[in-house]
Amino acid sequence: xxxxxxxxxxxxxxxxxxxxxxxxxxxxxxxxxxxxxxxxxxxxxxxxxxxxxxxxxxxxxxxxxxxxxxxxxxxxxxxxxxxxxxxxxxxxxxxxxxxxxxxxxxxxxxxxxxxxxxxxxxxxxxxxxxxxxxxxxx
Amino acid sequence: xxxxxxxxxxxxxxxxxxxxxxxxxxxxxxxxxxxxxxxxxxxxxxxxxxxxxxxxxxxxxxxxxxxxxxxxxxxxxxxxxxxxxxxxxxxxxxxxxxxxxxxxxxxxxxxxxxxxxxxxxxxxxxxxxxxxxxxxxxxxxxxxxxxxxxxxxxxxxxxxxxxxxxxx
Numbered sequence: 001x002x003x004x005x006x007x008x009x010x011x012x013x014x015x016x017x018x019x020x021x022x023x024x025x026x027x028x029x030x031x032x033x034x035x036x037x038x039x040x041x042x043x044x045x046x047x048x049x050x051x052x053x054x055x056x057x058x059x060x061x062x063x064x065x066x067x068x069x070x071x072x073x074x075x076x077x078x079x080x081x082x083x084x085x086x087x088x089x090x091x092x093x094x095x096x097x098x099x100x101x102x103x104x105x106x107x108x109x110x111x112x113x114x115x116x117x118x119x120x121x122x123x124x125x126x127x128x129x130x131x132x133x134x135x136x137x138x
Numbered sequence: 139x140x141x142x143x144x145x146x147x148x149x150x151x152x153x154x155x156x157x158x159x160x161x162x163x164x165x166x167x168x169x170x171x172x173x174x175x176x177x178x179x180x181x182x183x184x185x186x187x188x189x190x191x192x193x194x195x196x197x198x199x200x201x202x203x204x205x206x207x208x209x210x211x212x213x214x215x216x217x218x219x220x221x222x223x224x225x226x227x228x229x230x231x232x233x234x235x236x237x238x239x240x241x242x243x244x245x246x247x248x249x250x251x252x253x254x255x256x257x258x259x260x261x262x263x264x265x266x267x268x269x270x271x272x273x274x275x276x277x278x279x280x281x282x283x284x285x286x287x288x289x290x291x292x293x294x295x296x297x298x299x300x301x302x303x304x305x306x
Contacts, residue, residue: 053155053156053286055155055156055289056289058160059289059293062293062294062296063293065297066187066293066295066296066297066299066300067296076300108150108153108154108157109150109153112149112152113149
């Protein structure tokens with residue numbers, strides 16, 4: 001069980017990360033039409049909530065990118081120059097992972113727990129913004 | 139067998155899956171795509187995604203024996219498809235020989251799921267006394283490792299092929 005002082009640190013980090021998560025939600029909104037997107041974003045959220053391993057979420061995104069149609073890209077649609085949506089999200093996950101590892105100070109068990117905590121918080125922020133943009137029309 | 143099941147569900151195992159197994163899988167896929175660049179371009183087409191999907195599905199349900207058999211069968215078919223006797227390598231042969239070696243190989247310094255399973259059982263003092271129990275323990279450990287390893291491996295492979303100029 002995560003100690004309260006660590007939980008606080010993780011929550012503060014998530015708050016600091018909020019702007020970046022909002023950007024990810026915005027890009028998801030730009031890449032997914034409403035009819036297709038809702039399920040995809042719910043699946044991403046579920047992957048984060050149910051994951052026992054951090055890599056499950058990474059693999060979920062890679063898998064979706066791999067399945068993407070080149071004619072109608074969504075996960076592989078370019079969002080920042082030549083950066084694809086999926087790559088943008090993977091970079092954010094990498095940042096969360098690095099922060100969790102630094103807080104865990106070399107303890108792999110703690111690192112896993114912190115990573116999962118952060119990715120669940122992140123997924124909540126990202127999907128909330130996506131659904132907000134959906135109802136507010138962007 | 140309870141001790142092994144407990145280990146497979148432990149944070150230690152999940153951390154291993156997230157770090158060591160993940161990195162090993164990524165390195166193998168990257169290494170495969172680098173090796174493709176060393177063979178003639180007409181033979182360097184990577185293994186098709188539906189074959190990789192088949193491997194991923196098999197890793198979820200099959201035994202070590204079945205996985206090995208699958209890799210050997212696919213390798214045999216890939217060798218038969220080679221028409222030019224001067225070239226003994228193609229994207230398919232490289233892929234399936236890599237998968238076969240990933241499951242089991244005789245080299246002590248090369249990664250294999252069988253080698254890792256054995257090492258983990260020995261390290262955790264979980265190696266049972268009787269031969270029959272040892273085989274069951276190995277099978278259980280390899281199945282757990284293979285499931286996660288090939289998830290990492292295949293998802294990274296799909297991503298790599300998506301980035302190729304012409305996706306297969």
